Amino acid sequence: MMTLLLILAVVVAVTVSGLVIFSAWTASRVEKALPPGGKFVDVPGARIHYIEKGVGPAIVMVHGLGGQSGNFAYGVVEKLMNDFRVIVIDRPGAGYSTRESDASAPLKGQATFIADFIQALKLEKPLLVGHSLGGAISLAVALEFPDVVGGLALVAPLTHVPPHVPEPFRPLDIDSSFLRSLLAWTVGVPIGIVRGPKIVKMIFAPEAVPSDFATRGGGLLTLRPSHFYSVSTDLVAADADLPGLVARYGTIRVPVAILYGTSDEVLDYHQHGEAMTKEVPGLRLKLVEGGHMLPVTRPEATAEFIREEARRAGVADRGQPGSLRYGSQTA
Numbered sequence: 001m002m003t004l005l006l007i008l009a010v011v012v013a014v015t016v017s018g019l020v021i022f023s024a025w026t027a028s029r030v031e032k033a034l035p036p037g038g039k040f041v042d043v044p045g046a047r048i049h050y051i052e053k054g055v056g057p058a059i060v061m062v063h064g065l066g067g068q069s070g071n072f073a074y075g076v077v078e079k080l081m082n083d084f085r086v087i088v089i090d091r092p093g094a095g096y097s098t099r100e101s102d103a104s105a106p107l108k109g110q111a112t113f114i115a116d117f118i119q120a121l122k123l124e125k126p127l128l129v130g131h132s133l134g135g136a137i138s139l140a141v142a143l144e145f146p147d148v149v150g151g152l153a154l155v156a157p158l159t160h161v162p163p164h165v166p167e168p169f170r171p172l173d174i175d176s177s178f179l180r181s182l183l184a185w186t187v188g189v190p191i192g193i194v195r196g197p198k199i200v201k202m203i204f205a206p207e208a209v210p211s212d213f214a215t216r217g218g219g220l221l222t223l224r225p226s227h228f229y230s231v232s233t234d235l236v237a238a239d240a241d242l243p244g245l246v247a248r249y250g251t252i253r254v255p256v257a258i259l260y261g262t263s264d265e266v267l268d269y270h271q272h273g274e275a276m277t278k279e280v281p282g283l284r285l286k287l288v289e290g291g292h293m294l295p296v297t298r299p300e301a302t303a304e305f306i307r308e309e310a311r312r313a314g315v316a317d318r319g320q321p322g323s324l325r326y327g328s329q330t331a
Contacts, residue, residue: 019186026189027224034220036096038069038088043116046092046099050117054081057315058123059306061088062114064132064158065169065238066203066231068095070218071131074210075299080306083316087126089117091134093230095221105237107245111140115148125150127315129306131295132267133158133238135258140245142252151255151313153306156264156292159249159272161242165235166266168202172232180232188228196222205265207290207297217296249279255313256283259305261290261298284312 038051051069059080061072069088077086092099092113104110114137118126128149130138135157142152165173171191174180200209200219213219221227258276260269269287277283286305290298310316 016186019190023185023189023225026193027226030220030223034215034218038096040096041117041120043113043120045101045104046113047097048089048092048113048117049096050087050089051077052085052087053077054084054086056084057310057317058085058087058121058126059129059310059315060114060118060123060126061086061129062091062131062134062137063088063094064130064134064156065234066094066222066227067131067134068218068221070095070216070221071293072129072295074213074217074296076295076303076306079299079303083307084310087121087123089114091137093234094227095218105233107136107140107238107241108144110137110234111144114138114141115145118148125315127151127153127306127310127313129153129155130157131155132292133234135159136238136242136245139249139252139256140241142254142256143245143248146253149254150315151309152252152257153309154256154258155294155302155305156260156267156269157258157272158238158242158267159258159276160246161239162267162271168199168266169231169235172228172235174232175236177233180229184225184228184232188225189223192223192228203266204293204297205291206263207293210296213296246279249276250281252280255309256280257286257305257309257312258283259286259288259294259302261292261294262287263290264292266292284309 036049038049040047040049051073063071068090072088077088080086090097092104126149128138128141135154138152138154141149258273260273262269273285277285288298288301295302
């Protein structure tokens with residue numbers, strides 16, 4: 001019996017070690033194929049990687065759960081960079097940005113990172129663009145740091161606590177940080193390789209996933225233990241602050257606009273879009289044909305929506321001191 005237990009222990013140890021080595025090797029290959037293409041700036045508790053294009057009034061873009069800067073850089077940035085200073089960040093814990101602890105995962109903590117980032121780059125009340133979870137974080141910025149931003153342009157935002165975790169993210173609903181870390185470094189990457197295409201298809205549905213999304217859109221960066229861990233952490237923490245923020249939506253004083261696809265299969269545009277017109281004074285809601293990943297599948301409509309909101313919020317008329325010299329810190 002002892003011999004059998006010993007054999008089983010050795011098999012488990014070898015298997016776990018093999019999975020850890022494979023996960024680390026895969027992450028190394030992914031990062032070699034898609035190295036960071038932007039700059040880095042340090043803020044309290046985090047180091048933020050960001051991509052910056054153009055000169056003029058500032059627009060800061062914040063991606064959603066499981067995403068990174070490539071979600072906006074795929075097609076939206078180039079359509080705005082001739083008229084604006086467009087800055088797309090990797091949220092702390094996503095892409096190539098890092099954060100010190102799980103304490104930064106709640107919405108208010110992530111909003112603090114964004115506010116600190118805006119102040120570190122000396123931006124004068126930029127338009128803040130948030131997609132999906134990035135929309136909830138942008139709303140938190142407007143509530144917690146009202147003097148930092150000039151307006152919000154939210155694309156398919158999370159605005160209320162959903163009745164259930166969206167299907168593509170349910171396997172990541174892991175409460176235990178220990179189990180989260182264990183799975184991230186063992187089965188997270190292999191599962192991502194096997195199930196990744198199906199999950200991405202669900203997030204884009206009913207629209208097709210572009211054939212080059214894995215590279216041009218940064219999709220390959222999901223195949224890293226750090227990605228699995230951070231997405232699970234953000235998912236679990238998302239609901240903690242949201243009810244309190246919802247109760248304060250009526251106090252938002254900057255212009256807010258929302259763009260939603262009427263075929264979104266991740267978040268219900270009735271609950272997260274139409275409901276907001278009754279809660280935020282003067283909110284502008286624009287509905288278009290499309291799913292959840294509008295910055296990738298509908299870049300023209302998304303860019304035009306952002307441009308319109310920049311005008312409405314007065315951001316388009318606000319010049320920025322200097323140009324790309326702000327945020328010149330590099331890796």
